[in-house]
Amino acid sequence: MIMQDEREKIVEYCQKLITNGLTKGTGGNISIYNQKEKLMAISPSGIDYFKTKPEDVVVLDLDGKIVDGNRKPSSEIDMHRIFYVKRPGINSVVHAHSIYSSVLACLNWSIEPIHYLIGYSGKNVRCTKYCTFGTAELAYSAYEGMKDRNAVILGNHGLLAVGTDIAKAFDTLEEIEFCAEIYYKAKIAGKPVVLSDGDMDIVLDKFKSYGQKK
Numbered sequence: 001m002i003m004q005d006e007r008e009k010i011v012e013y014c015q016k017l018i019t020n021g022l023t024k025g026t027g028g029n030i031s032i033y034n035q036k037e038k039l040m041a042i043s044p045s046g047i048d049y050f051k052t053k054p055e056d057v058v059v060l061d062l063d064g065k066i067v068d069g070n071r072k073p074s075s076e077i078d079m080h081r082i083f084y085v086k087r088p089g090i091n092s093v094v095h096a097h098s099i100y101s102s103v104l105a106c107l108n109w110s111i112e113p114i115h116y117l118i119g120y121s122g123k124n125v126r127c128t129k130y131c132t133f134g135t136a137e138l139a140y141s142a143y144e145g146m147k148d149r150n151a152v153i154l155g156n157h158g159l160l161a162v163g164t165d166i167a168k169a170f171d172t173l174e175e176i177e178f179c180a181e182i183y184y185k186a187k188i189a190g191k192p193v194v195l196s197d198g199d200m201d202i203v204l205d206k207f208k209s210y211g212q213k214k
Contacts, residue, residue, distance in 0.1 A: 002068050006032040006041040007057035009166050014049040016170065017096050022177060028096040028158070029074035032166050033084045035091065038062060040084055044071035075134035082139045083146075083162050090162045092169040100180035101159035108155050111176070111183045114192040119203040120175040121151035121161075130156040151176045 001007070010030050017023045017030075026049065031042040044056045058069035062085055064077050074080075080093045104111065104127065111118060111125040118124060128145040131138035131154075142160050145152040150172050151161040161176060163169030186192040195203075 001055060003032075003034055003037065003039060003041045003059050004054060006034060007054035007059075010041055010043050010057050011049075011052050011054055013094070013166055013170055014043050014052060017094075018049055020174065022098045022174065023096040023158075028094075029076050029080070030095070030166070030170075031074075031080040031093050033091045039067055040081060042073050042077060042080055044069075045074050047071070076138075078134075078136050078139035079142050079160070082143045086143060087162070089164060091164055092166040093160065093162050094166070094169045094173045095154075095158060095160045096173055096177075097158040098173070098177040098180070100184050101153055101177050102157070103184055104180050105153045105155055105157050105159070109183075110153065111179055112192065113195040113200050114186055115179050115182050116195065116199075116203045117175050118179050118195075119200060119207050120172045120179075122149035122204070123197065123200045125149065125151050125153055125176055125179070127153040128155045133157065153180075 010032060013030050017028050026046050029043045031040050033040045039059050039061055041057050041059050044058055047056060056071045058071055058073035059067045061067055062081055076095060083090045083093055108127050110127045113124055126145045128141045131141045142152055142154060153159055159173060161169050161173035163172055
């Protein structure tokens with residue numbers, strides 16, 4: 001089975017979407033790109049994450065042609081592959097219908113930098129206008145909304161995050177969902193204090209050396 005490691009990781013992290021409270025049912029999708037093989041693996045459409053097996057994960061080329069797998073791939077193929085085609089260094093894309101990000105999506109609110117952890121995305125998280133799921137229009141809108149960022153809120157839909165690997169993409173999605181919750185509750189409580197561009201420049205610089213070196 002080609003891309004076995006990537007397929008196993010997709011099964012693992014799709015289950016984590018549920019156990020970590022980041023989506024419901026079969027909502028969301030995850031992909032991993034193998035730069036050497038020039039192939040992407042993506043979660044199948046509409047299968048219970050706890051019943052999904054590695055062989056259910058579908059492998060495609062960057063033209064969207066199925067290379068291996070008997071299942072129907074996620075409807076959001078285009079929204080994943082656009083990042084592999086247009087953003088070198090992105091090797092994983094994670095999409096979820098996390099509650100607070102979805103609330104902001106339905107309000108069409110971007111997230112201002114009121115908490116330094118917004119730096120996982122960049123200086124803020126933009127919200128796009130609504131586009132029908134599974135369309136090239138949504139893929140392009142997500143790509144444009146995430147320029148110079150690592151996450152974007154999809155209008156009236158949910159949250160999308162990218163990373164150099166699956167662990168980073170998933171971590172970014174989880175941290176941005178935390179920021180979405182903080183932002184929504186702070187807006188209800190009063191007028192949140194927004195960090196300055198200078199504050200965020202410092203945060204983004206410090207994030208470059210955050211964590212363990214590989």
